[in-house]
Amino acid sequence: MSGCLIACRSLTYAQRSARALENAGFTATVLRMPAALSDSGCGHAVKIPERMLAESVALLRDHGLLPKKAYVLTEDGLYAELPL
């Protein structure tokens, strides 16, 4: 998996976030959160290109959507949390 994941509290929140990003011309996809990153099971995330993280987070905050955490898949197959 390339790109990074923005963790969302719910599927609908992820959909709102993705829609806000898409409306601004960004690429965003809603997907299930990898189990390793889901602190209480069954979560959703928005996948975006890693280079767009800062801009995406800023845009989401402008829309009142507050990303919880962001992760990137590292070369060793583990997820690393990215600073927001």
Add this chain to the structure above:
Amino acid sequence: MIYLDNAATTLRKPPAVARAMGEALRRGGGAGRGGHEAAMWAADTLFACRQEAAALFGVDNPERVTFTANATHALGIAIGSAARTPGRVLVSGYEHNAVMRPLEALKEKGFTVEILSAPLFEPEITLHRFEEALGDGGGVSFVVCTHVSNVFGFILPAERIARLCHAAGVAFVLDAAQSAGCLPIDAAALPGVYIAMPGHKGLYGPQGTGLLISPANALPEPLLRGGTGSRSADAAMPDFLPDRLEAGTHNLPGVAGLLEGLRYLRRRGVDSVLRHERALTESLLRTLSRRPRLRVYHADHLFCQTGVLAFTVEGMDAECIAEQLAQKGVAVRAGLHCAPAAHRTAQTFPGGAVRVSFSAFNTPRDVDAFLRALEGLL
């Protein structure tokens, strides 16, 4: 059939409703239950419907739009959420059993129900009754009010009652069963209000659908608990909407159909529907009001009335009239309309009334056909 029972369920829907339901059956999986194509298609459909409803009702955040099985389900959640502290519960007197029966059950928990018995088609007096009751010694736990009487089409002053409640810090539950899709509703003008509505009446969706719009920042009490596809390791229900109120697999075909009903309304315009239904009601009223033995319940110039008209016939049983009309291929509703409180308030209890209710799809020819059928009975 001449169908004039739209206040119960709109029978004729935009053609896209049935098409969307069929497509949902073929393509949709369990929304939020997987990342595969079928599950995500379902999730997209639910989200599109939330967004469409939010746009139609002026809701700033689609997470505040919750899917329910019907208006009764939505009202059950809203009333359960508003009933935090035992006290006085105020109602107008035109409420449906979907409101009155949950309130009856609350009496066992120390709530008292005050029926304000607002006179029919008198919105100013109605407002004054709420104003007085809210200022009368306090202790009001919450207010429930129907937006439009399902029996008489009386439009109650919901926005002004909401402002009174907001100023008094009292929770307000609005039963929009007969107004959603029939009257413009702006949730932004109803701060702190739970708005409950069915999908199968004025929103032109299928039976088995409903919506609850929760106030901003509210954390309603679930009526049903179970799987939500989110935070599955937690024993408790999620503390965020809409998941908190949507346990179990969604009625995806229903929501897909409802989405098309909402889209139809946005294209046509709720104002346009209201004008159309009122024109039909006026036309019917002009003839009915000239008939001897008939008592027709209507507002002056229909200023606070939707496309619903109730009448009684001296010496004739309301149910028998409806039955005979049905035999002539005309569908209306008679009796107490699951709203004995409304009939008591309007003094049509226990005999009830005959109710004619229009939709966007009725035509003047339906009015003529109804009048011909009724003429044969009188």
